[in-house]
Amino acid sequence: MKLMFYVIALTFTALAQAQVWPESLTLRVQEENVQFRFLPQATGAPVYIHPWLGTKALQVGTRVLVKHEKALKLANLRHHLIVSSAVVFELEAYYWSVMETQSPLASLALVQQLQSLPGIVMAEPDLLQIRLGTQGGETGRLPMPPPKPVRQQLSIEQWPATPGAEVTLAVIDSAFGLADPALQPFLPKLHYDIDQRRPLPLEPSEIAVNGYDSFHGDATLATLWSRHPDTQGLAFAADAVLLRRDTNWTSDILVALQLAYLSQADLILAAWTLPLTQQALSDALTFVAENGRQGKGTLLIAAAGNFRENLNQSFSLAAQPQVLTVNAESQGTVWPVIGEPIATQVPVPYLTFSQETGRYSLTFSNTSAAATAVAGVLAAVLSEQPALTAADLHRLVRQYSQPVFDAQGLMQHFQRSAQH
Numbered sequence: 540m541k542l543m544f545y546v547i548a549l550t551f552t553a554l555a556q557a558q559v560w561p562e563s564l565t566l567r568v569q570e571e572n573v574q575f576r577f578l579p580q581a582t583g584a585p586v587y588i589h590p591w592l593g594t595k596a597l598q599v600g601t602r603v604l605v606k607h608e609k610a611l612k613l614a615n616l617r618h619h620l621i622v623s624s625a626v627v628f629e630l631e632a633y634y635w636s637v638m639e640t641q642s643p644l645a646s647l648a649l650v651q652q653l654q655s656l657p658g659i660v661m662a663e664p665d666l667l668q669i670r671l672g673t674q675g676g677e678t679g680r681l682p683m684p685p686p687k688p689v690r691q692q693l694s695i696e697q698w699p700a701t702p703g704a705e706v707t708l709a710v711i712d713s714a715f716g717l718a719d720p721a722l723q724p725f726l727p728k729l730h731y732d733i734d735q736r737r738p739l740p741l742e743p744s745e746i747a748v749n750g751y752d753s754f755h756g757d758a759t760l761a762t763l764w765s766r767h768p769d770t771q772g773l774a775f776a777a778d779a780v781l782l783r784r785d786t787n788w789t790s791d792i793l794v795a796l797q798l799a800y801l802s803q804a805d806l807i808l809a810a811w812t813l814p815l816t817q818q819a820l821s822d823a824l825t826f827v828a829e830n831g832r833q834g835k836g837t838l839l840i841a842a843a844g845n846f847r848e849n850l851n852q853s854f855s856l857a858a859q860p861q862v863l864t865v866n867a868e869s870q871g872t873v874w875p876v877i878g879e880p881i882a883t884q885v886p887v888p889y890l891t892f893s894q895e896t897g898r899y900s901l902t903f904s905n906t907s908a909a910a911t912a913v914a915g916v917l918a919a920v921l922s923e924q925p926a927l928t929a930a931d932l933h934r935l936v937r938q939y940s941q942p943v944f945d946a947q948g949l950m951q952h953f954q955r956s957a958q959h
Contacts, residue, residue, distance in 0.1 A: 560585040561647065564597075566663055567818035568854050578671075584643045586669070591854055593846075594671050595814035602665035602790060603638040603646050603653075604819050611658030613638065620649040627793040628823045631830075635819045637665055637790040661818065668787035668814050682870040686888040686902040688770040689762050689912055693886060693946045695773075697954075702919035703763075703777025709799035709807045710759055710914075711782045711792075714751035718743045719892040721767035721899070722760060725779070729802050733784040733791045751785060758891040758903035759810055763915045770890055770899045773915025776922070780804055789817045796823045805832055805921055807839040808914040810907040813856035824861040828929055836929030838863055840914045842906035843876040850878025857881075863933050867909035868943060874906055882933065883940035885909035916946045923953045 564575045564587045575587035575597060587597045601622075607613065613624040613636050622639040629635075640646045646664050653662040690698065707728065715730065717740075730739040730747070739747050747753075764779065765772040780802045782795045792813070799807045807827070816824075824839065831837025841857045843850070843866040850858040857864040858880050866884040867874045873884055888904035889912070903911075917932050927935075939949040 563587075564599075564664075566666075566815075567661065568816065569821060569859070570818070573854070585647075586671075588671075589854075591852055592814050593848070596669050596671050597666040597815060598669050599643045599646055599664045600667050600788075601640045601642060601646060602788065603640060603649050604663050604665045604790060604817070605636050605638060605653060605659060606633050606661040606819065606822070607636065608632070608658040608660070609634055616656075618649070618652075620645045620652070627790050628797045628819070628826075630822060630826050633660060635793055635822065637793075663817060663819070665788055665790045666815065666817065681874065682872050683888065683902070683904065684870055686890045686904070688899075689773060689889040689915070690771060692889055693912060693916075693944075695947050695950075697947070698771075698773075698950065699919055699923060701776040702772075702922060703774030703915070704922045705925065706774065706805045706918045706921045707778040707780060707803055708763065708774060708914060708918050709780035709782060709802060709804035710756070710763075711784055711795045711799070711807065711809050712756035712759055712811070713785045714748050714753040714783050715756040715760060715781050716743065716748045716753035716894065717741075717757075717760070718894055719757060719761055719765070720897075721765045721770065721892065723766070725760075725764055727779040727781045729798065730781045731783065731798060733782055733795050733798075734786055736794075739781075739783065747783075751783070754901075755810070755907065756781075756783070757894075758889075758901070758908070759808070759911045761891045761899070762889055762903060762908065762911045763918070765892070765899075767899065773912065774918035774922075777918045787813060789819055793819060793823055796820075796827055800827050800831055800837065803832075804837055806914055806917055807837060808911060809839060809841045809856065809862075810910045810914075812842060812844045815854045816856050816859055820856070821859065821861075824859055828861040831929070835927070838917070838929040838932050840865060840910050840917070842910040843867075843874065843881055845874055845876075845905045847875040848877075850876060850880045853878070863913070863936060865906060865910040865913045867904070867906045869904075874909075876906070882936045883913065883944040884942055885912050885944045887912075912946070913944065916944075916949065920950060920953060923950070 578586045624638045868884045887908045890899045891903040893901045939945045
């Protein structure tokens, strides 16, 4: 059987003799070949841009992503450009692996050379997604009324007594401090540092947040798992899988998705934005959506983003068809992202825990908060109706969004069904 090779088109000019970077880089994105242009003003490792990326860019580093047959053991591949290799995601018939190289130059050369190797289906640089300058595209000052507890903000009056029971929710975020006493009892199934490839403590610890800002992750935990009577989370009885990831390497996100899948996550929350979804990530998202939860599918909930963007013309994670994308609204003003991939918009902001005051006195807002709220609602729904598929959940969120998400109406739909 002849293998289909996806080849990165590179314009090399004396590449072996001098670091003259290719003028263009062609990547496989959402099943199509897309060309990215070299940014000559950048210093250090080569950087590539595209109009759809806005102020974001792609940096080539010392990593290469390889899709290969499982019979091909990359550890046995002796190549002078390869430092090490490891599997980062397992598909049904193939592995996605990451190879470490000696330099960005070596990465580009390795990609070109791997195409002739039997058993290799695809090879691309493992790209680090970075920001160039100041983020633009805001629509002016967005309304920021006083925050409310998340259930109050979503107009929830009746909710299951143990929301999220028998459901596993994986959260991918920058860091989790776990110090909020309102979370207790709280024992994650897994707490893992993707960047450093090591397990983290399951209880509050300096190790868990050393060098990281945990506000975003802690706000997410409070919105979902708080047991405080005045600020109850939406799914505090759910099991948690906490995956710390602070850099936008494609291979790191693949590891996070693999761990979520292996932890039998029913839902995955990505309350952040990613400008480019390389083909490796599309493969992983499709695999999880089709094979998670014993074939019912694991749904990934993503934030739409807080700056003006049309997701119909986007390579971002939020634009992927396998993803449930959530926008935010406040006092009638909708956050500026538009496009067909957006499934719903959700009222914000919410009260969240402050380690400095020891009280729920901080504000959690924007599309990160909105996506978190939807993940909590769906975890509660799944605990009531575990037979629902990922496709069912996606459809129901759109059905109960006119256009603002009616969390209470969705839950009452299943509560009424259970009574009959």
